[in-house]
Amino acid sequence: WKLLRLLPENGYIIQPNLLNRQLPFGTMTETTGLVGSKGGKISLILAATRPGLQLEGLDVEDLLEEFENIEKLLLTEFAVDSKETARFYEVDAQALVWSPESPIGSFRARTQDWPLLNEIRQILQQPVSGYSLTVASQTGIPTDEDWLQLQLEPAPRSPNSAFFALLICRKPDRKAVIDTASRIIEIFKLSAEMLVRQ
Numbered sequence: 001w002k003l004l005r006l007l008p009e010n011g012y013i014i015q016p017n018l019l020n021r022q023l024p025f026g027t028m029t030e031t032t033g034l035v036g037s038k039g040g041k042i043s044l045i046l047a048a049t050r051p052g053l054q055l056e057g058l059d060v061e062d063l064l065e066e067f068e069n070i071e072k073l074l075l076t077e078f079a080v081d082s083k084e085t086a087r088f089y090e091v092d093a094q095a096l097v098w099s100p101e102s103p104i105g106s107f108r109a110r111t112q113d114w115p116l117l118n119e120i121r122q123i124l125q126q127p128v129s130g131y132s133l134t135v136a137s138q139t140g141i142p143t144d145e146d147w148l149q150l151q152l153e154p155a156p157r158s159p160n161s162a163f164f165a166l167l168i169c170r171k172p173d174r175k176a177v178i179d180t181a182s183r184i185i186e187i188f189k190l191s192a193e194m195l196v197r198q
Helices: 002-010 060-078 103-111 115-124 174-182 184-196
Strands: 012-014 033-038 042-046 053-057 089-098 133-136 147-155 158-171
Touching: 002 012, 002 033, 002 060, 042 060, 053 060, 060 174, 089 174, 089 184, 103 147, 103 158, 103 184, 147 184, 158 174, 158 184, 174 184
Parallel strands: none
Antiparallel strands: 012 033, 033 042, 042 053, 089 158, 133 147, 147 158
């Protein structure tokens, strides 16, 4: 509750119903969902059932800067040092990556000789080609606290001109996640360029 009171002093516009609500005596003041936004660019989301917070936005640099600000606020006002206590950090990103070459055409051309697809063609008894690329951590499963996943596929509405790209990076190592987050645009761009290279 104190965090919600401090957020306006730190540039956030808080949902009006959160600051002015009357709670029955003895109830918890936990909040779930969007609690506020900053500069019309960043949203702060809390989940009462999970010990963490989430920032959403469109600009990677703005988000990383605000993440640092929130960490400092937690440390100075609540003595919570997330660098010491966080079980893991996570960045989730998705984007449309425009391409001068057809993404769907590139997948068809690059996957036509894959041995696995030859077997799938026999099973389906239909001509098929690769449609997406998903790579992930060599060990573990998607619910682990250490997981990396990159996915690219033709954008459903623009398969001849754009890729839909998704990245999940979750690790206990804060620096590794921040470094990956700072390279998101480069990762998406280079991966798309690699897929259309003939």
